[in-house]
Amino acid sequence: MEGINQFLNFTGFANATPGHLIMITIGLVFIYLAIKKDYEPLLLVPIGFGILIGNVPFIENVGLQIGIYESGSVMNYLYYGVLKGIYPPLIFLGIGAMTDFSALLSNPKLMLLGAAAQVGIFATFIGALALGFTQPQAAAIGIIGGADGPTAIFLASKLAPELIGPIAIAAYSYMALVPVIQPPIMKLLTTKSERKIRMKPSRSVSHLEKILFPIIGFLLTTFISPGALPLLGMLFFGNLLKESGVTKRLGDTAKNSLIDIVTILLGVSVGASTQATIFLTPQSIMIFILGALSFAVATAGGVMFAKFMNLFLSKDNLINPLIGAAGVSAVPDSARVVQTIGLKDDPTNYLLMHAMAPNVAGVIGSAVAAGILMSFLMHLL
Amino acid sequence: MIDTLQIADSIKTAIDTAATAINSPDNFDELTFSLDNIVKGNGILITVIGYVVVFTALLVLYLAIAQVSKILISRTRKKLEASGLAGQMQKENLDISGEVNAAISMALHLYFEEAHDFENTILTIKKVQRPYSPWSSKIYGIRQLQRK
Numbered sequence: 197m198e199g200i201n202q203f204l205n206f207t208g209f210a211n212a213t214p215g216h217l218i219m220i221t222i223g224l225v226f227i228y229l230a231i232k233k234d235y236e237p238l239l240l241v242p243i244g245f246g247i248l249i250g251n252v253p254f255i256e257n258v259g260l261q262i263g264i265y266e267s268g269s270v271m272n273y274l275y276y277g278v279l280k281g282i283y284p285p286l287i288f289l290g291i292g293a294m295t296d297f298s299a300l301l302s303n304p305k306l307m308l309l310g311a312a313a314q315v316g317i318f319a320t321f322i323g324a325l326a327l328g329f330t331q332p333q334a335a336a337i338g339i340i341g342g343a344d345g346p347t348a349i350f351l352a353s354k355l356a357p358e359l360i361g362p363i364a365i366a367a368y369s370y371m372a373l374v375p376v377i378q379p380p381i382m383k384l385l386t387t388k389s390e391r392k393i394r395m396k397p398s399r400s401v402s403h404l405e406k407i408l409f410p411i412i413g414f415l416l417t418t419f420i421s422p423g424a425l426p427l428l429g430m431l432f433f434g435n436l437l438k439e440s441g442v443t444k445r446l447g448d449t450a451k452n453s454l455i456d457i458v459t460i461l462l463g464v465s466v467g468a469s470t471q472a473t474i475f476l477t478p479q480s481i482m483i484f485i486l487g488a489l490s491f492a493v494a495t496a497g498g499v500m501f502a503k504f505m506n507l508f509l510s511k512d513n514l515i516n517p518l519i520g521a522a523g524v525s526a527v528p529d530s531a532r533v534v535q536t537i538g539l540k541d542d543p544t545n546y547l548l549m550h551a552m553a554p555n556v557a558g559v560i561g562s563a564v565a566a567g568i569l570m571s572f573l574m575h576l577l
Numbered sequence: 578m579i580d581t582l583q584i585a586d587s588i589k590t591a592i593d594t595a596a597t598a599i600n601s602p603d604n605f606d607e608l609t610f611s612l613d614n615i616v617k618g619n620g621i622l623i624t625v626i627g628y629v630v631v632f633t634a635l636l637v638l639y640l641a642i643a644q645v646s647k648i649l650i651s652r653t654r655k656k657l658e659a660s661g662l663a664g665q666m667q668k669e670n671l672d673i674s675g676e677v678n679a680a681i682s683m684a685l686h687l688y689f690e691e692a693h694d695f696e697n698t699i700l701t702i703k704k705v706q707r708p709y710s711p712w713s714s715k716i717y718g719i720r721q722l723q724r725k
Contacts, residue, residue: 286698304642311635318624325618328609334618405642406651412641555633564634568627 214228215472223247223467229372233563236372236529239345242460243368247466256473274465278360282299283355283462284346285430289561290455291346291527292410292434293447300553301405305505306519310557312501313523314565316341316494321569327379332356333574335569337483340367341490343374343526349466350427350479351566355573361469362480366487368466374529375536377488381495382537387472391541393516395550400547402442410435417564423566423574428560491524498523498554500544522551525558 225245231238239502249271256263264271268577277283300307321338329337332355339351340363348367352360371378383391387501414432418425437447467474509515518538522530538547615621 276694293617301646303643304646305643306641307635307639308632314631315628318628321627322620322624325615325620326610326612328611328614331618331623333622334621345687401647402653405646408645409642412645415637416638416641417634420630420637466660478599560638561631561635568630571622572627 206255207242207519213371213472213475214498216251216253217480218476219247219251219470219472222470223251223254226369226467229298235375236368239368239461239463240372242463243467245363246464246472248256248467249464250468250471253353264465265474271465271468275469277458277464278349278364278460278469279353279383279466281350281426282351283458284350285426286458287455287462288563289430289434289450290317290458292436293437293438293451294430294455295431295435295438295554295556295559297409297435297556298320298359298401299398299549300556301401301409302552303396303550306515306550307554307560308501308505308555309498309515309520309523309554310525310559311523312520313494313498313525313554313558314342314561315497316343316492316524317562317565317569319493322491323486323489324482327486328475329479329482330356330576331574336363337486338490339363339492339562339566339569340370340483340487341524342558343367343371343491343494343524343530343563344559344562344564345371345564346400346462346564347427347566348461351570354570357481359483361466361471361475362483363487365470369484370487370491371529374491374524374526375533377491378495378521378530379525379537381481381492382518382534385496385499386503386517387542389519391417392537392545393514394542394545395516395519395547396513398549403408403439407436408438410439413560418567421564421571423570424563427563427566431559431563455526495521495530495550498558516545516547516550519547519551519554522562523554523558527555527559528552530558531555 223244223246227239229235230244242317250264254260254262257266261268261269262271263269264275266272317338318341321334321337324334324337324401325331336348336352336356336359339348342348345364345367349360354364356363382435403493414428417428434447434450437443437450481543498520500515500520501523502515502517506514506517516538518534522534525529531548534551535546535548538545
């Protein structure tokens with residue numbers, strides 16, 4: 197009888213709390229959004245199921261070694277890659293091997309849009325400080341505005357490991373919701389005639405330029421912001437594997453098998469880290485609110501800077517301000533949003549390739565910003 | 578008989594514990610909005626310096642890439658001039674429109690996929706071997722699958 201009672205006390209039903217049920221519901225919503233609405237399924241399915249894994253209730257710290265926060269458990273080992281910032285650089289390696297920088301190389305001035313959109317990071321940093329978060333926590337929250345999941349996890353793992361769960365979930369949720377968050381801001385800040393601006397077609401880029409870019413880009417950006425070395429090093433290395441033309445096998449592995457494996461491990465362990473007892477706090481709710489604001493500010497920053505650049509450009513070289521919104525990174529979703537909004541006003545104006553330039557510049561910009569914040573604040577830890 | 582009261586008690590205790598953790602006033606106390614926090618945390622200084630450095634990094638990269646492109650284009654121009662093909666470097670040859678790019682890509686795709694009008698006349702019959710194994714034997718199969 198005692199054995200049965202003990203078994204019943206160990207079941208999920210006996211240990212369930214409203215928090216667990218809330219988190220399981222959130223996990224189910226993620227899976228629904230991914231499968232039914234096709235919002236970032238490659239991320240939301242692993243994260244959503246990870247949330248389910250992390251929120252099956254059990255009695256903690258009795259030597260079962262099953263919870264993600266229990267030393268020695270399988271999930272704890274997988275979570276190590278998140279906690280020590282191992283997964284994000286590997287994801288960046290794959291992103292580098294996938295990314296074609298031609299659009300950026302043919303019109304390099306669009307790189308500035310990727311810098312302008314990083315205003316979201318710093319605005320959120322200030323907002324988080326005002327709310328009473330510590331400096332390292334505020335910086336980790338601010339990086340959500342970079343709209344780059346791996347960068348957000350990387351910085352959070354260094355500056356505020358206790359907030360990795362909410363920061364990662366907020367970053368990936370809003371990245372999935374880019375098609376919902378960005379369009380109203382883009383329309384609000386642009387006129388119809390601005391949205392109809394046709395940009396000059398991109399020039400063709402030579403093979404040598406494509407090879408030189410990852411080398412020059414890596415050396416310049418990391419000399420300025422060495423904190424971004426793991427991320428930018430892997431990003432540009434991955435790109436060199438792709439563009440060199442002699443390492444096809446390595447490039448293929450980086451952009452297919454490797455990034456898939458790491459995405460699965462990262463998604464599941466980040467999802468599982470949202471254990472209700474640790475995740476459901478007022479801080480998490482504030483992080484979600486700040487995250488939404490940071491995306492909005494970043495989008496507005498990119499669009500407004502594109503309009504500002506137009507003041508100095510000749511009539512033939514005008515920039516369609518919509519592409520400024522793609523500066524928030526979130527590759528390639530924000531570029532797709534730009535294309536969709538642009539086509540609504542002019543069905544023959546294809547902005548996708550133009551938008552890819554600030555989009556990939558945003559990835560570099562957010563990694564540089566993460567490096568700067570890290571170098572500013574690491575001494576406080 | 579299972580002690581249902583004990584189970585109900587443990588569920589109630591667990592719910593109360595979680596609710597207390599979620600609504601802990603200590604957590605709320607930690608988050609107090611104040612503009613002084615920005616000043617104390619050097620928020621403005623870090624923001625200004627950080628944003629300027631991000632801009633500088635990408636501006637330097639822009640200038641470097643723009644210069645490299647110019648150097649490479651002028652080098653190619655010189656090479657072509659030396660070989661008497663300077664006309665190849667006209668502006669209209671450099672800026673290829675999206676439509677032309679799409680047509681070239683389509684042609685290459687069809688070529689590499691061999692989806693062309695003239696089929697290859699060399700046909701090869703591949704020998705497919707299915708060696709017998711009791712693991713794949715239909716005789717020992719649980720279900721007899723219908724053959725199409």
